[in-house]
Amino acid sequence: MAPAAMTFASSLSDAQPLSYWLDDPARPAPLPALTGDEHCDLLVVGGGYSGLWTALLAKERDPGWDVVLIEGHEVGWAASGRNGGFCAASLTHGLGNGIARWPGEITRLEELGARNLDAIEETVARYGIDCDFERTGSIDVATEPHQVAELGEMYEGAAGLGFDGLELLDQDAMRAQVDSPVFLGGMWDRRGTAMLHPARLAWGLKQAALGLGVRIYENTRGLDIASSASGAAVRTPYGRVFARRVALGTNVFPSLVKRVRPYTVPVYDYALMTEPLSEEQLSSIGWKGRQGVGDMANQFHYFRLTADHRILWGGYDAIYPYGGRVSAEMDHRPETYLKLARHFFRYFPQLEGVRFSHAWGGAIDTCSRFSAFFGTAHGGKVAYAAGYTGLGVGATRFGGEVMLDLLSGRRTERTELEMVRTKPLPFPPEPVAWAGIGLTKWSLARADANGGRRNAWLRTMDRLGLGFDS
CATH class of the missing domain: 3.50.50.60 (FAD/NAD(P)-binding domain)
Structure with a gap:
């Protein structure tokens, strides 16, 4: 290692x-x-x-x-x-x-x-x-340049339909709410x-x-x-x-x-919880509004503060078990926990040294x-x-x-x-479901790595109204 x-x-x-x-x-x-x-x-x-x-x-x-x-x-x-x-x-x-x-x-x-x-x-x-x-609202955060443009389109679309209560945040405004070097902008639903x-x-x-x-x-x-x-x-x-x-x-x-x-189908999602943060650690990320936050990638992370000043950090991996079997064996996945920990410290390098107190997973009805x-x-x-x-x-x-x-x-x-x-x-029945979900996951990861561009498979799924999310 x-x-x-x-x-x-x-x-x-x-x-x-x-x-x-x-x-x-x-x-x-x-x-x-x-x-x-x-x-x-x-x-x-x-x-x-x-x-x-x-x-x-x-x-x-x-x-x-x-x-x-x-x-x-x-x-x-x-x-x-x-x-x-x-x-x-x-x-x-x-x-x-x-x-x-x-x-x-x-x-x-x-x-x-x-x-x-x-x-x-x-x-x-x-x-x-x-x-x-706590009715603190939530923020969709952009971590890639193409997502900043998507946020603007989402904001304009909502405004055109008469929906208010949304605030578009540029990079400085976003980092004033929650400070991470990877944040490029956000949209706050208050x-x-x-x-x-x-x-x-x-x-x-x-x-x-x-x-x-x-x-x-x-x-x-x-x-x-x-x-x-x-x-x-x-x-x-x-x-x-x-x-x-x-x-x-x-x-x-x-x-x-x-x-x-x-x-x-059951899709397994995983999360980590940090130990309680000190005042100094909390100050380093500035998260005074206590909003829930999620990034805009197809394979996305969601994160929030608890009442006792921990950070919950979850998402990204979406694991579908062959045959759609719900099993306690799937409730824990160390390789996903390690991936989540790595991503956490990339988002919040100022929290180096923080440890996680809990790690768990569970099935979502997708x-x-x-x-x-x-x-x-x-x-x-x-x-x-x-x-x-x-x-x-x-x-x-x-x-x-x-x-x-x-x-x-x-x-x-x-x-x-x-x-x-x-x-x-x-x-569809197996093995078609397994193959289709696997191809969709691969395509979503490729889109995240290629400026959000969706390949022919994802465009076909969009036209059919089908989806599979992280």
């Missing part, structure tokens, strides 16, 4: 192989598993954000509803406890993706997204959820993102739901689903749940509605249009939402609203959306 690589490796020597967010004394003990049969008005399958928001919103809509939630492990243990804590207003994985896919309703989607984020902020306050919620402690949000939603009377069973996996005389029945290891309606928030895990499975899709099954008795593609901390609340709307059978402002009524293109 070369001396420089040894230095990067030494920064990882004390890193614990688990999510910093889950390594928290506030982590609640799991609730007992379901044993025997249950009957309810609404069964929610999945104890991540999708399921938690759906259960909570159902009780807020109708306190008389009997709601049961089952979770295969512990509430918040998967993506909801391993993400970066960027709670974005966007429902479409960013304005650019939304304009490209739903130009006729993007204004409405942005309005609904802003209302959704406001509602999350209000819910956190109303239930006293201690999740370090209100569109809140930063938070993701696991504590999940645990807070769990407590709020329990307080409203939701019955939660952990370590209770849903094994299969079938129609029943009164609605639908979900089989679990030690019993069954008979429900009038069922909402599936299983996301990256194989859907109980098998025809939905080809629409998502779909080909980068944003959630929705639907029903079993004669409208079952609803599902999936495919958030790494931007689900905020959008899952909207997804919960959509699932409840669909289960009610009523037309609403949400169910009328083209985004809700349509689905992405499914992924």
Whole structure:
């Protein structure tokens, strides 16, 4: 190993192989598993954000509803406890993706997204959820000259549609917000993102739901689903749940509605967390606004400050396991941790000597249009939402609203959306999926290295509306 690589490796020597967010004394003990049969008005399958928001919103809509939630492990243990804590207003994985896919309703989607984020902020306050919620916004940062031009185009496009709240930053203005020698410019969305402690949000939603009377069973996996005389029945290891309606928030895990499975693939994302920074170290990077930051490369990094002055540093590698298998073996990838450490010190050389306390990974439910899709099954008795593609901390609340709307059978402002009524293109079977995703990853890396120029494969993917992101 070369001396420089040894230095990067030494920064990882004390890193614990688990999510910093889950390594928290506030982590609640799991609730007992379901044993025997249950009957309810609404069964929610999945104890991540999708399921938690759906259960909570159902009780807020109708306190008389009997709601049961089952979770295969512990509430918040998967993506909801391993993400970066960027709670974005966007429902479409960013304005650019939304304009490209739903130009006729993007204004409405942005309005609904802003209302959704406001509602999350209000819910956190109303239930006293201690999740370090800070509405500091986020910055898209350019690290290559062609990205500066792209930022300008994005800004002009947003302004032309009447979207305000964005501030274009030149190199000096960008480095006044966060100081890195690789930053060439940025665009700050001042209100569109809140930063938070993701696991504590999940645990807070769990407590709020329990307080409203939701019955939660952990370590209770849903094994299969079938129609029943009164609605639908979900089989679990030690019993069954008979429900009038069922909402599936299983996301990256194989859907109980098998025809939905080809629409998502698991993509593994990885992150590092530094030790707490000293006052001198914090001063050297100047990050007083505490915004979330992401660079504009196809293989991008995302990073933010925590309440105890650490830096979370994640992204870049997007690892697809052959066959789309979700496995605990994929939760850690030392070669990616080393790559992330090397990139971190290139962005922040002034932090030389900082060590990482935690390193972890997890699977993202990725779909080909980068944003959630929705639907029903079993004669409208079952609803599902999936495919958030790494931007689900905020959008899952909207997804919960959509699932409840669909289960009610009523037309609403949400169910009328083209985004809700349509689905992405499914992924092909293996080995075509493996080959296609591999070629796309290679092409994206080439584009990053060649001034953003997209090759024939990526241009074809663009025309087909297909994508694969880091």
